[in-house]
């Protein structure tokens with residue numbers, strides 16, 4: 353578009369807007385506040401201007417109970433890494449503190465472990481990742497279990513032990529084949545013995561992570577159990593033993609060991625779509641992603657939305673703007689078929705930009721600026737995490753990118 357054209361379009365739009373606004377202003381003047389309430393342009397009530405996430409205590413506790421049933425009552429270590437997959441690690445941890453089946457939480461970042469303690473979380477915390485030396489003393493004071501996941505991390509924790517007379521809780525993190533983290537399984541017995549020699553270190557967990565192919569996961573379980581057997585045979589206590597993320601705990605009962613370590617199941621999603629277990633162990637969607645409409649305009653045939661003019665208006669239609677986009681972690685694939693719930697009806701998402709998302713409301717609407725859209729929630733199959741994932745042909749770990757800056761509100765239930 354040339355400069356002149358751009359200016360032209362701007363003037364045209366402004367003129368249109370001016371006429372519309374003076375018209376609605378006139379109506380408001382002559383017909384009073386009743387019309388004001390019905391009016392799209394001058395909605396007078398105050399409304400929130402940012403997206404937020406709602407969490408349901410009852411649904412999280414229900415999911416923890418269901419997972420307990422899936423694994424015959426074995427205890428659960430809740431994996432709340434990556435800010436509880438975007439839903440708020442502190443908020444979710446505080447909810448899960450009330451579940452008797454959850455014996456601990458596992459995290460990857462040292463500062464998040466410290467943040468949970470600062471928020472008053474009192475169950476055991478397992479740090480599966482590394483830690484900065486400046487955090488070391490705080491981690492010890494707050495009784496956070498540190499993972500020994502390599503020779504160098506063992507050395508680091510050994511040095512830490514020299515400076516304290518308190519027993520340090522440690523976990524032996526063994527790589528049985530994931531190849532990502534952990535002591536290579538062939539070195540695990542040797543390092544386990546070395547750890548046991550240091551009487552300031554107390555092994556409270558021994559764990560590994562299984563891969564998804566079943567036959568290889570079975571081999572990993574054998575490797576793990578052999579290490580445990582050898583260590584126990586030398587009189588070394590190995591603490592609580594665990595292996596299974598969500599998929600393994602569903603696929604392989606042998607993976608249950610002494611505890612299971614789910615993440616995604618707690619948030620109400622199975623790790624893959626269409627899992628048969630969903631019937632026998634129905635999970636609840638424990639969160640909603642919501643946003644108010646901050647702008648509502650009737651676009652004309654031929655108008656377009658977005659920098660790339662991604663969406664073309666075929667027939668005059670009301671377009672609502674929501675104040676969140678892919679920079680907030682909302683999946684940009686939503687513009688390819690996702691729906692949002694507004695006043696009991698589903699409407700299609702037609703455009704996702706970095707900070708804004710547009711929804712088409714059709715040629716007539718009673719929706720107003722300030723009305724709140726539910727983008728994800730339990731109300732309709734189309735907007736559950738799994739339903740959303742199916743509509744955009746995405747995966748079930750969709751919320752993982754939600755930004756920490758999105759405020760959280762916890763409810764008893766919903």
Ligand SMILES: *Cc1c(COP(=O)(O)O)cnc(C)c1O
Pocket residue numbers: 431433480560561596597598599613614615616617623
């Ligand atoms: C992420 C993770 C889990 C949980 O995975 P889900 O698929 O969400 O259940 C468990 N253990 C480890 C080591 C992990 O990194």
